Amino acid sequence: MNARAFSFELQATDGRARAATLHTPHGEVPTPVYMPVGTQATVKAVSPRDLSDMGAAIVLANAYHLYLRPGDELIARLGGLHRFMGWEGPILTDSGGYQVFSLAQRRRVDPDGVTFRSHIDGSEHRFTPEKVIAIQEKLGADFITCLDECAPPLDREYNVKALRRTHSWAERCLAAKSRADQALFGILQGGIFTDLREQSARFLTDLGFDGYAIGGLSVGETKEQTYTVLDALQAQLPADRPRYLMGVGTPADLVECVARGVDMFDCVLPTRLARNGGALTRAGRLNLRNARFSDDAGPLEEGCSCYACSRFSRAYIRHLVAANEILGHQLLTMHNLHLMLTVARELRAAIVEGQFDSYRRGFAAAAEPA
């Protein structure tokens, strides 16, 4: 990582699990870390103050969404993304590759880039590797990411073709990057195919990035296939760079992927589930729309110290959800994020104390049988 502004300081390992600190121009990030997702420059239904109170160290934002609305130029004029969204800590921007490729019929890929229609107003736009770096330099996040082509993980032929473009674009992103106060992550692709993943790891590590993101998972493959990919990458990724598994996952996924050497996670599940009336717990999920919670005086999760659990009953939160009250979204979001952040902190403590295996077994035992 850039010596002036960034470093990845490894504190402890326990098996393949790692505890480290990311030093950035906007503060430190202890890892393993869960990064709440703030797609449109806001983590849905919570304020930056709430996020700080919960102990969030870093948040995500999305270059595709912010380029379209309100525009990266506008955000730059207003002093950059940190000031714009009132978040003083580190930020990572996703390049938007995943979002563009999710547009399906509304985009056209060529070797130079991708042309797509906005999901907001249908207007036509073009992303090239250089454009995506320029957008992210305008936004000014601490961590930025390459443009990649996100292929369906089980389609080998597509992945072979997509990988070629992803690698060529990674090279161009690296060459286009001009700001010294941002760290650039390469994104590995290759679906569930370990040979393609290894090839991607070799190519990107030869180029040399500040960190390595593992993209294209959590979109249809099984957990075992994800684990197989992570196992294959273990020997390929340099020990002195952070590893970020994109879009994963649940509290249990955090535990299992940290066991396989991952340092950084993001996932919309905790916030999206909350807006649908769902709570994450160590034992599983609760659907607060369910009438069985109407009379339940207990907290969302016994023993949880979040604001929602320390103050409100399941019965009250169910009432808010049934009445479609915004506070229901807010409280469920707080709880779900708090759980993810807490599990990440516990994982770190377990690694530092050499107790990772015992923590992992305890975590699995707390889960309800599926």
Added chain:
Amino acid sequence: MNARAFSFELQATDGRARAATLHTPHGEVPTPVYMPVGTQATVKAVSPRDLSDMGAAIVLANAYHLYLRPGDELIARLGGLHRFMGWEGPILTDSGGYQVFSLAQRRRVDPDGVTFRSHIDGSEHRFTPEKVIAIQEKLGADFITCLDECAPPLDREYNVKALRRTHSWAERCLAAKSRADQALFGILQGGIFTDLREQSARFLTDLGFDGYAIGGLSVGETKEQTYTVLDALQAQLPADRPRYLMGVGTPADLVECVARGVDMFDCVLPTRLARNGGALTRAGRLNLRNARFSDDAGPLEEGCSCYACSRFSRAYIRHLVAANEILGHQLLTMHNLHLMLTVARELRAAIVEGQFDSYRRGFAAAAEPA
């Protein structure tokens, strides 16, 4: 007011403006006071913690809404409204008379009460004075209110008839009340007709309530008509009881009605406007949907110390509103409530210092010409 649990302590008057303290089983309420509206046991888009941070001293909830969902019996089983909604301060419940009479085609009044269909599922229900007191005793708010018939304020004939029922129901509410830890407010009706209002004041003060609510305004009459009613009531209402003007209004309304002896206010405008992208300011209103705010680095209101203004630009809040992000509702709600609460505090300070007229003139001067 009930000597054991309640008292109204007058601290200062300046002209007809009054500064007092309401003592309740859940703490003190300095007046003049603005009460944020928590219809369904939540002030929309803000948590009790946020409300405390803003300096809210008391909140409203609505007996009609909570009777229908989740049910007053359920709330009682869960320990009452304070515990249910996580608000430790005083609460006032509106009887729901206004909501029932707003149902128009879906309700039928008779001398004994009113039969209506739920706005949620069309099921039939009946409110009598006794029923409405029983509901509010189950909910357990500090201040409860009589069932009243809310007539269109300009329709004299309707008001004459409605007043008879309102008075008979007030008598029955007083007789039905059994809890010593709740204060009961009578509700004056009579539309814009000063003789009817005076008659209502005489009738209710003869019965003797813990406080007097002025209902049926802010639904179609002019400000001048409201002021005329308040002027007529000045001599009729006892100086040693709180006066609550229901459903009013803007920051400027607070100033003008405090000038006419009102102590307590509630209004959904600050929270409802926020959810439509609107900000209240001393100078007037801002519509954050307006594109002219896209590039505006200033706060919602210059000099405001609320969380939204101390941290975020108009441009950011406009972005949130345009992108339909919940945080937009949250920040605008915080700002609007903060302004109402701040104006109420400033009014109190001005009265205590004998500077009310000067404050009132300054407030009017800050408003933009209409």
